[in-house]
Amino acid sequence: MAEYLTDNFSLQEMIRSSYATRMGLDNTPTRKQKQNLVEVCEVLEGVREMLGGRSLFVSSGLRKGKVNDGQGGARNSVHKLGLAADLDNLPDGNYEAFLQIVPHVSRGDLPIDQIIGEFFIEGEPRAGWIHIGLARGGGKPRNQILRASRVGGRTRYSVWAEPWALA
Numbered sequence: 233m234a235e236y237l238t239d240n241f242s243l244q245e246m247i248r249s250s251y252a253t254r255m256g257l258d259n260t261p262t263r264k265q266k267q268n269l270v271e272v273c274e275v276l277e278g279v280r281e282m283l284g285g286r287s288l289f290v291s292s293g294l295r296k297g298k299v300n301d302g303q304g305g306a307r308n309s310v311h312k313l314g315l316a317a318d319l320d321n322l323p324d325g326n327y328e329a330f331l332q333i334v335p336h337v338s339r340g341d342l343p344i345d346q347i348i349g350e351f352f353i354e355g356e357p358r359a360g361w362i363h364i365g366l367a368r369g370g371g372k373p374r375n376q377i378l379r380a381s382r383v384g385g386r387t388r389y390s391v392w393a394e395p396w397a398l399a
């Protein structure tokens with residue numbers, strides 16, 4: 233029986249990592265990490281509603297230290313704390329979904345600290361993914377909207393301002 237953290241999101245989908253499985257790494261949440269994942273799922277329920285109530289695919293949630301580092305996550309990633317989720321394969325495309333969510337984030341409708349449009353490519357709805365991160369230590373969410381792009385082989389984060397269109 234799957235254990236659900238909220239109505240539509242299971243613990244399993246929030247901690248699964250094919251990298252961890254392949255490398256034999258433990259990705260079992262601590263009590264605190266599990267509490268954090270519940271908070272993330274509550275935010276995801278809001279996002280799901282904004283996107284028309286269809287099911288969302290979480291490609292990555294908790295990534296404990298070695299799992300995160302091995303998968304190439306940022307060293308200070310909130311995925312390590314179970315405070316983030318990546319959404320991919322969204323029904324109308326990842327970038328389109330991002331465009332629907334960001335006005336809400338900018339208005340502070342959801343307690344999102346950072347939403348990052350990761351590696352979108354114009355005209356390729358399946359490219360990239362959406363990162364949603366919550367504030368550490370119960371801090372006040374900054375409602376930051378960022379984009380990640382690859383510049384000279386390195387990941388660069390920059391503020392993504394209205395009208396949110398891909399440059």
Ligand SMILES: [Zn+2]
Pocket residue numbers: 292311316317318362363364
């Ligand atoms: Zn992420």
